[in-house]
Amino acid sequence: MSDDPGASSGQEPGSSPGRFRAEVRDWLRAHVPARPLPSVDTAEGFAAHREWEHELAAARLSVVSWPVAYGGRDAPLLDWLVFEEEYYAAAAPVRVGQNGLFLLAPTLFAHGTAEQLDWVLPPMATADEVWAQAWSEPDAGSDLASIRATATAADGGWLLSGTKTWSSRAAFADKAFGLFRSEPGAQRHSGLTYLMFDLRAPGVTVRPIRQLGGRTGFAEIFLDQVSVPAADVIGEPGDGWRVAMSTASHERGMSLRSPGRFSAAAARLVELWRQAGDPANTALRDRVVDAWIGAQAYRLHTHATAARVAAGGSLGAESSLGKVFWSELDVTLHETALDLLGPRAELASPEPDRDPGLAGNLEPDGDAGLAGRWLDGYLFSLAGPIYAGTNEIQRTVIAERLLGLPR
């Protein structure tokens, strides 16, 4: 396999993935902060990550596959994969705007009006506006169709009421998008409307929720008669389920989890094995190899899928195959690294706001820095099999829609 899959997997003529890769690599080398930014799930860290996005956008690297008019480069999908590989390989900061970039934007490209694209996308590309997703509710998780939050028609717009929860980034984000029940009495998938709303609007209360790692990665959103203009409906009122499912497929499949994340983690895992692995421990060696093979398989599969999509193919229920695969792979990669670290794997990333006396542990190359990064990644990976549709739901989708087993 060549190191540039784009070179041998249906790259469009005219584009030059090698030069683009070099540009991205050079830019990242010059700009990625030497010391990791503070956690994105703190107010200070959120602001620092927003600042980083400004830098990315100024180099026109924040949304390379978008049209030029919205801040992108009109780059082919395979270039986007190249960007992602380089981005993760450079250990660049987490994308604070990822919910908007990878969930809302694809939905808008498919269903949005020209005005919505003009209004939403440019500030999203620069992270001047950061979006949170508002899908789940206390009683609507995997069973998303049991949504209860309502949108009531009023004065040419809508009034939103109800509770959304597990809303990633909502603690510090500016805006949010989600599904609301707009036809009283309508059941399940019908009578739902896809809406965007302002998290700072009157009637919105956000309650940050500390995650098991101690950070406020998501939040609960309470909506009490929040007024939203009709122009903020995506697609037709009542057609929200269909609109949302196009986003769900993006979340499960290509967009949210580019292979770069896993390829970079696998490379770091192999490096960790080189430094800390006991050659006699072939059981652990084999786990490292299997994790590397999994990351390679996901990368190759994604490139092949991207080539197919670029050639006019579509992505449907098969995105469920990928969702289960990458989420299990992510856990495996990180668990293997922690097992390699042995007792050091207990060392968590320091949180200066909670334990100011431990600031010395911030040294990124120190034991705590190394182990803490793997531990953070591990805790994050544990959420993968749950969010974006639990893996149990995905397996049922695979069995019924791809294999044709009886319902």
Next chain:
Amino acid sequence: MTPGRSGEQAQFAASLHDMLADAEVPAAARRWAAGDRAPGLAVWRALAALGVTALAVPEHDGGLGASVADVAVACEELGHHAVPGPVAESVAAVPVLLAALSAGTEPADLTAGDTADGDTAGGDFAVRGWPVPWLAGLAAGELIATAAMPPWLPWAVDTGVAGLVLLAAGDTVRLAAPGARYRSVDPGRSLSQVTGGQVLARGPTVASAIARALDAGALACAAQLLGAGRALLEASVRHAGLRTQFGRPIGAFQAVKHQLADVAIGLEFAGPLLEAAAAALDEDDKHVARDVSAAKVACTNAARRAARTALQVHGAIGYTEEHDLHLWLLKVRALAGAWGSQAEHRARVMAAISAPASADGADRQTTVAPPTVDPPPADPPTAQRPTAAEDPAVGLPTAGQPAVAQSTAERPAAAGEPAWS
């Protein structure tokens, strides 16, 4: 479901599938196991008519000169239908070996010898032009070949149908005579110990050719496993839709659905590794060893999961010889250990990905050759000068006798040499 395939490859696979689906292969495999090879050989003739046996033979030797990727497509379909016989040997490894040696038999490259003396120190030695007729026979479907290639392939498979039996190890290819036979767990395979005879070729070029043939064979074996895994999944889905318990088809139960979904995921993500490995062999890429071994590991795991799950879903009927399922179950078990064990392939992947050169990012990974024995441990020095008449019987490492891996210092394909892989 195979996104990396070209339209022609998809058509080729479909035509193979159609032919094999009509050829009553399970019945032929049962006859094969019972000692009657005629129906199975009829399948092989039909495969030859579709070009399968000519794929890996160069055009100037009467073949199609197809890519390794095409060979993998064919072998996957042969695995899908559990075709009996020495598939990886005759369709992939032996023609790849002979083609590589045929290309190198120019007198300028390989010094001609007439099976006897010739000072071979530091040079190559070969019977001039020897591979050509065999390549033509393979391409025409008139010849089935098999080989022992220790230590990955300590026995030759199905010597009973093979018109050509080779022993290829280290830097030497010999004609071989089958000896003691063993049962395989797959009743559609028989295993023979072989005794090395006339030396056909020896030297650094030969070592490279053997290494390439081992990778081609391992890839073909991985393709068969992937195809067999797909067949097992299809059979399980069919059965789960028909078999009713508690008033419902068992496929409606979530416990069954989720197991089959996991099988589908494993197969889906093994496929691209196989395609990448085939592409690496076609391009003589520096990552051949890494990619072939990754594909073999992943295809074996996916097929084994498919087999375990298929048996569980079929229940007791799947545990019988009456049901055709056993043909695939046992073939997967046999192929899982053939052409290099999981441990050997994992070790090869690790050697490649953790090579120091890869630390700076880059593209300078050293090639990791398959393990070779050179010369076979029982080979006395006189074997350097064999004759057809009095070649010392070159024994294979037996089960209890570990193969001696050639040290890096002795390996003819030193770093910096154009990689065979």
